[in-house]
Structures are given as C-alpha cells and as structure tokens.
Amino acid sequence: MRADARKNRDRLLTVAGAVITEQGAEASLRDIARKADMGLATLLRHFPTREALLDALLRTNFDDLTARAGELEESSSPTDALVAWLRDCVACAHAYRGVTSLMSAALEDPASALHASCVAMRTAGTGLLARAQAAGEARTDVDGTDLFALVAALAWLGDQPVFEARADHLLDVVASAILTSGARRGEGRRRGGVSSTAAR
Structure with missing residues (x-):
C-alpha cells in the first residue's frame, strides 16, 4: 500500500x-x-462494506482478547481466568455502541468480514469455559455459543442508558450463574465477600 x-x-x-x-x-x-x-x-x-470497516476497527481488540485468554489460562485459576476474560470481552463489545447485533449475525455468516474475528473470540472463550468446567468450577450446560450470547447481551445492556449504571452488577450476576456453587464461594472469598457492585 x-x-x-x-x-x-x-x-x-x-x-x-x-x-x-x-x-x-x-x-x-x-x-x-x-x-x-x-x-x-x-x-x-x-x-x-460497513462490516469491513468494523472488522478493521475491532480486529486488534479481538486479537488481543484471544491472546489474553492464553495469558489468563497460564496465570490464573479457571474461575478467575473465565471471569476476567468475560469482563474484558464485554468491555470490548461495548466499546462501539450497537456493534453486538452485527457480531452476532457475523457468527453465522462466513461471508461477513467480521466472521473470522468473532469465531476466534468465541473459540478463546470456549477454551476458558471448558477449563473451568473440567475443574468443576463452571456449569456444564453452558457452551461457547452461550457465552458469546451472554457477552452480547451484557454489552447491549451497557448501551441502554436506563441499565448502564447496573452493568457491572449484572455482569457479576451472570458470572455467578455460570459458576458452580463452590467456585462462587471461592470467588467471594477472593473478593473479600460481596462485591461492591452487588451490594448496591
């Protein structure tokens, strides 16, 4: 060029x-x-296309999330790695308002410029989820597609002014729902009890 x-x-x-x-x-x-x-x-x-422009904007962030998953897998417990990656992923999806619907559609559309990036992000999250499931720290009836859908839903909620102030609390609720009861107790101890967002 x-x-x-x-x-x-x-x-x-x-x-x-x-x-x-x-x-x-x-x-x-x-x-x-x-x-x-x-x-x-x-x-x-x-x-x-609009998707090509968004892919160029988001690809670096998506690549960083894929790399971040590998770093978390090496440095953190399965629960901590999964929750930290979930937070990072929601923050990335929320960075550009309204992008979540395009990301969701791109998963099922190999012709979309966003397809490869979205699949890579889903694969990274699936690996962390499977690790937590193998350790008995995450429920086994959730898969990578479910996790991606929850990321999209949480990012969408953050886009809505009426829910924006509750976004962190709702992320805590969703993360808790993914984890098993033992993992949730361990997460609470690591945080020093109830999180500040949940206590609001």
Missing part, C-alpha cells in the same frame, strides 16, 4: 472509531468520510 493510501486508511479508521463510539455501529459512512475530509468513494475503496 502506498504511503498516501495508508495515511488515508489510518485517518478513516481514527475518525470512524470516534463517530461510531458516539453514534453507534449504524453511523453514516458518508458522514464518516466527510469528517475525515474524504469522499465516500475513497472510504469504500478501503472498506467496501
């Missing part, structure tokens, strides 16, 4: 990140191009 083309691409990604954070995943591509001082045709040369 020529230096000027790369500069344009980087500029588009910077502006798109700001616009989508403010307006959501359905923000106007024409508006993004205008704010980047470029034409829509230039944007579409770099990112032919």
